[in-house]
Amino acid sequence: MLTEPVDLDREELRETLARGWRIDVASLDYRPLGFGSHHWVVIDPAGSRWFATVDDLRSGRAGEDRDAAFAALESAFLTARMLRDEGKLEFVVAPLLDRDGSVLRRVGLDYAVSLFPFIDGESFGFGEYRSERDRHEVLRLLGRLHEASPVLPSGLTRHDDLTVPRRAELLEALGQVDAPWTTGPFAEPTRLLLQSSAENLRTALDRYDSLVAEVSASTSSWVVTHGEPHTGNFIRDRQDRLLLIDWDTVALGPPERDLWMVVGDEQADLAAYSNAARSAKVSPRAMQLYRLWWTLADIAEFVSWFRGPHDRSADKEAGWTFLSRALPIRSELLD
Structure with missing residues (x-):
């Protein structure tokens, strides 16, 4: 924060x-x-x-x-x-x-x-990987991570339940967009944004549910995943080693839970991943599911912030910036 x-x-x-x-x-x-x-x-x-x-x-x-x-x-x-x-x-x-x-x-x-x-080293902000070298190095590390799943005892690591956090609150908020919100400086802008994006958001939730039905049909290939292997969660130390931080989101899930965030040029990138992982097959549906999950989860989180009592702060300013850019949800996430 x-x-x-x-x-x-x-x-x-x-x-x-x-x-x-x-x-x-x-x-x-x-x-x-x-x-x-x-x-x-x-x-x-x-x-x-x-x-x-x-x-x-x-x-x-x-x-x-x-x-x-x-x-x-x-x-x-x-x-x-x-x-x-x-x-x-x-x-x-x-x-x-x-x-x-x-x-x-x-x-x-x-x-x-x-x-x-x-860790004495170079950290990176959230965004695109700066080079193919960095992206392929990350994919090789993720391959090693996914292959390490057997070392974990049964019951230690949670299974991704594929639910959107705070979804019930988000739906409740969608039902309350016709009366003013007075909980803080971003309450009314959030209400108006939800009001204008309501149909788009409901379509996104329906699309997400259909993807969940497909992806959850088989869990046999699920592995241990970090959950957020974006650039902001890597540090390159003084020995030029790439290190992965922030493990609070770790869970058993499809490999795509990690891969969607990193894979760009699919053929070359998956070749790098396959150097460490036994399988480089990727489900387009699972990739789409997690892209959409990320957007929906952030929308639900920030709507929750602004429906409740809040003041103006650097965190709230950043949250509003994201929310105002996330809605309406882009059509390519819904195809």
Whole structure:
């Protein structure tokens, strides 16, 4: 997130890091990055650095309530640890274990913190891969990831249920577009945008449901997937190694859950993927499903933001920019 949470007690975060990971915290430097989680660089008196990630357990992204969200994050981070340690995937940036062998600790009732090694290297913003070399390197890593699925014990890693998060809220919002919304500066613009895009959005949801019916018919080829292998989740370190971060979205699903985000020139790209994966067959329907899922999930998230009480902030400005560009949904996503 671009803004630090106002209701998180920094001193409590400092104490949690000290108790859990035995760090004498000299400073906490907030880093405004991405959407979803909050991030700090943690520095001790000797100048050693770590990267702390804090998730809001009330957000609804990981689970329906705080305990369910904590359990889901814990499962995801344990999956990342196992992929790195048992799967020998050196590119997986997994959380550090605390003094009790845990990957996650509560910070009060509403937040959870995980701690990661600090990576000295080059990070990238969200967008297109800069070169074919980078794209093919990512595809080879994803092939290795998908092939590592057998190292995971049954029941550890969640299965992608293919549902659009906050879909019920989105449908409820579509039914309330005829009366003014007064919850904040982006409420009325959101209502008017939904009102003008209602038919387009309902068509997109129907199209998504038909794709789900096709893709979910067989799960035999499902593998462990990262879920968001975009440019913003890779770091190239000083040894020129490409490293994959942010494992909270890890899940068992079709390979296309990852591939849709990376594959451009299909023939050349899938050749790179097949260097590490046993199968390079791609389902066009599954690729389309995940392209559409990404758009629908973001629309539902930002509509939820703006239907509720909110102020103007850097996060809300960015959310409105995305929402206003996402609706109406482009026709190529619905074909």
